[in-house]
Amino acid sequence: MNLRNQIATLMRYELRDELRGGEVGFVVLPFGVVALLTIPMAIGIDTPLLQRIGPGIYWSIILLFGVLVTQRHSSLAPPATRDMLRLAGADPVARFAATTLATFLLLLAFEVGAGFATMALYDPALDSWWWLAALLPLTAAGLSMIGTIAGNIASGLEARTSLVPLIVVPIAVPLLLGAAQATEGLRVGAGILRWLLLLAIVDTVLAVAGVLTARSLEESAA
Amino acid sequence: MKARPLDIAAVGTLATAFVAGLVVPPDAVQGDLQRIMYVHVPSAWLAYLSFTVTLVASVAYLRWRSLRWDRIAGAAAEVGVVFTGLALATGMIWGKPVWGVWWTWDARLVLTAVMFFVYLGYLALRRSFDDPELRAHRSAVLGVVAVLQIPIVHFSVTWWRGLHQPPTVLRPDNPQIDAPLLFALLMSVAAFTVVFAALVKRRSEITAKEDEALRFQEAGATAGSDITAPTIGGGSS
Numbered sequence: 001m002n003l004r005n006q007i008a009t010l011m012r013y014e015l016r017d018e019l020r021g022g023e024v025g026f027v028v029l030p031f032g033v034v035a036l037l038t039i040p041m042a043i044g045i046d047t048p049l050l051q052r053i054g055p056g057i058y059w060s061i062i063l064l065f066g067v068l069v070t071q072r073h074s075s076l077a078p079p080a081t082r083d084m085l086r087l088a089g090a091d092p093v094a095r096f097a098a099t100t101l102a103t104f105l106l107l108l109a110f111e112v113g114a115g116f117a118t119m120a121l122y123d124p125a126l127d128s129w130w131w132l133a134a135l136l137p138l139t140a141a142g143l144s145m146i147g148t149i150a151g152n153i154a155s156g157l158e159a160r161t162s163l164v165p166l167i168v169v170p171i172a173v174p175l176l177l178g179a180a181q182a183t184e185g186l187r188v189g190a191g192i193l194r195w196l197l198l199l200a201i202v203d204t205v206l207a208v209a210g211v212l213t214a215r216s217l218e219e220s221a222a
Numbered sequence: 223m224k225a226r227p228l229d230i231a232a233v234g235t236l237a238t239a240f241v242a243g244l245v246v247p248p249d250a251v252q253g254d255l256q257r258i259m260y261v262h263v264p265s266a267w268l269a270y271l272s273f274t275v276t277l278v279a280s281v282a283y284l285r286w287r288s289l290r291w292d293r294i295a296g297a298a299a300e301v302g303v304v305f306t307g308l309a310l311a312t313g314m315i316w317g318k319p320v321w322g323v324w325w326t327w328d329a330r331l332v333l334t335a336v337m338f339f340v341y342l343g344y345l346a347l348r349r350s351f352d353d354p355e356l357r358a359h360r361s362a363v364l365g366v367v368a369v370l371q372i373p374i375v376h377f378s379v380t381w382w383r384g385l386h387q388p389p390t391v392l393r394p395d396n397p398q399i400d401a402p403l404l405f406a407l408l409m410s411v412a413a414f415t416v417v418f419a420a421l422v423k424r425r426s427e428i429t430a431k432e433d434e435a436l437r438f439q440e441a442g443a444t445a446g447s448d449i450t451a452p453t454i455g456g457g458s459s
Contacts, residue, residue, distance in 0.1 A: 157351075159350050163346060166339070167343045170339040171367065173336045209367050213363040216359060216363060220359030
């Protein structure tokens with residue numbers, strides 16, 4: 001089986017599991033919407049302020065709750081499954097790419113769902129909102145790659161569930177800053193190309209790091 | 223533990239830098255308060271240096287698979303976390319009287335704090351493994367990925383308009399600092415760098431001993447296990 005087929009097969013396996021369990025759609029997304037609902041209760045009902053800070057809150061929610069989406073793959077791949085895939089000759093790079101792509105699609109769905117909730121609850125005024133078609137995938141791609149790498153690094157460890165967020169969240173801060181600054185640019189009508197470029201650079205570096213280290217992490221699988 | 227040339231050099235340069243920092247005239251605007259820069263700036267420099275050493279040693283481990291590189295990477299990250307914490311703390315102590323606040327949401331400050339947590343995560347990961355080989359493999363990958371932060375932190379002052387002052391010494395044009403103050407600053411940077419080298423060397427040696435002790439323990443060896451009971455008449459007991 002060539003690399004592309006391996007990626008497609010493994011990605012289908014991960015997405016099928018999500019379709020059966022519905023963890024992202026029925027657990028993580030509602031949890032994120034609850035967070036979007038509770039923050040104004042703590043800040044106070046100042047509609048213009050909430051309108052202004054809504055996009056920033058949205059990106060914080062995406063980063064923090066996105067970690068839950070990125071973490072699901074490490075529970076999907078217990079040592080026995082990993083051993084089986086290794087024995088079956090699955091390429092570590094294909095496994096990295098498949099997990100990243102599956103997580104990317106789920107994160108994108110989460111971003112769109114939480115985005116609609118933010119629009120409804122905070123009513124942010126965004127000029128040129130079609131730029132989101134580039135912004136959302138770039139952020140989801142970066143976060144999914146960081147999550148996949150962190151999940152592989154922490155796989156097999158007892159402290160995995162607390163370790164992965166500690167690794168992912170600080171490393172994903174450049175993504176949060178790029179996305180938040182770009183959204184602020186859309187709000188005030190400024191150019192956002194340099195922020196998109198920053199996100200694209202971070203994504204590229206992560207993709208290269210992920211591919212180059214996939215085999216090394218496979219060797220050290222517990 | 224025997225003192226070695228590097229340790230002696232570290233103590234010597236640190237003492238010289240301390241004296242230099244005290245004898246140079248105070249800053250025309252900030253007075254003696256500016257002297258905290260002789261600790262703050264070298265600490266921030268060491269933070270960058272440490273994490274770059276962690277990157278280089280991680281790449282070297284992935285290339286040559288020698289645990290020596292892993293120990294250097296871990297030791298540099300530990301020292302880096304300590305000096306990043308020191309840079310943040312001294313920055314806050316300086317910031318209160320100068321800026322009027324302990325903390326401000328300046329891009330460089332926030333991202334330096336983020337960098338601190340990235341490497342705390344790296345150290346937490348290292349502590350999660352008992353097996354040195356497994357620890358080395360996994361943390362080397364994180365050591366490479368984590369370095370993404372460093373250029374972003376460094377250039378943050380240029381990208382975002384913040385409160386933190388832009389580079390003073392490493393400017394494309396001439397340095398905006400008086401010669402005696404620059405001398406004291408460079409002395410403390412040199413001293414901190416030698417201290418860094420000494421600490422990393424010592425910490426790497428301690429980790430090597432810990433790994434060796436672990437191997438000894440796993441082999442089931444205990445003190446005195448090589449000594450057998452004496453036998454009478456040459457027979458076995």
